[in-house]
Amino acid sequence: MPHKHVKEMEALKEHLGKHQLKLTRQRELILNAFLRQEHITAEAMYHQLAKADPHLGLATIYRTLNLFCDAGLAQARHFGSQTKYDNVSHKGHHDHLICTGCEKIVEFENEEIERLQEEVAARNGFTIKNHRLELYGLCSSCRH
Amino acid sequence: MPHKHVKEMEALKEHLGKHQLKLTRQRELILNAFLRQEHITAEAMYHQLAKADPHLGLATIYRTLNLFCDAGLAQARHFGSQTKYDNVSHKGHHDHLICTGCEKIVEFENEEIERLQEEVAARNGFTIKNHRLELYGLCSSCRH
DNA sequence: TTGAAATTGATAAACTGTCTCAAAATTATA
């Protein structure tokens, strides 16, 4: 466990160094746990880490996840009433086909769509940080 | 004013009828005000309607906007800590470019993306009813 | 018109996320 995620740990250390921030036991702990996820809420991480460190505060989780966003390791996404923190190194799986009949969710990726998104953004002077694409409809079982 | 938005009013009445709900003065008032907007928060609508009805409660606005979502007239979009309610009837398809700096929203349409969406859906056995595409990033002013 | 059922308005409560601040941990320096 302590020897995984070396690349991300280096990226974090570089960010810390550049901003006069310190490497703490909590930041290491949270980073390693976070990198095992694809996306997670602060609250979920709070409960998950309670075993490893029962006194780890929720505020520290929030602060640290926001720090990861600043360091480019995570991306915050507002979903429903909650904020999910996406693991950037797992990126590319954020589009969804959602069946309104049985609520099944299929994830997909489409490079061509991503390329066209960039094109649209550039045409409007935007630089995209992330996106959300959800297609709602009926899956083959529910159509019958 | 009372004779506009006839189609949407019919859609609302149909939904109310199907669910044993009642048509109230407040629901009519909020519907007419909502349909004049492209997207608005409950809080903004609360202040806007205070002139027309100073005793209209914030909870009623929330309840009614959520009702509109159920009826297919509105769509909730979570942005930052707030929820914006989009007017669905305003346009057939509107996809959004959203600046995470100044919260500016630019609408766009892209036929090619829509076509690719259909393709992805078909490949997975889905029939799309509607979709949502949001691109988050920085507009040209906020990038500097 | 009447009465059962739904709705409203005011406010309390819940929820998510941030702020505060004394105590503790980290890092640079000697």
Next chain:
DNA sequence: TATAATTTTGAGACAGTTTATCAATTTCAA
């Protein structure tokens, strides 16, 4: 290694947004 300056932490208070509660009012079918 010891010291000191600075940052971070944890716990809870706090703030903003949305939902729940409930008595009073309104709607609507009979």
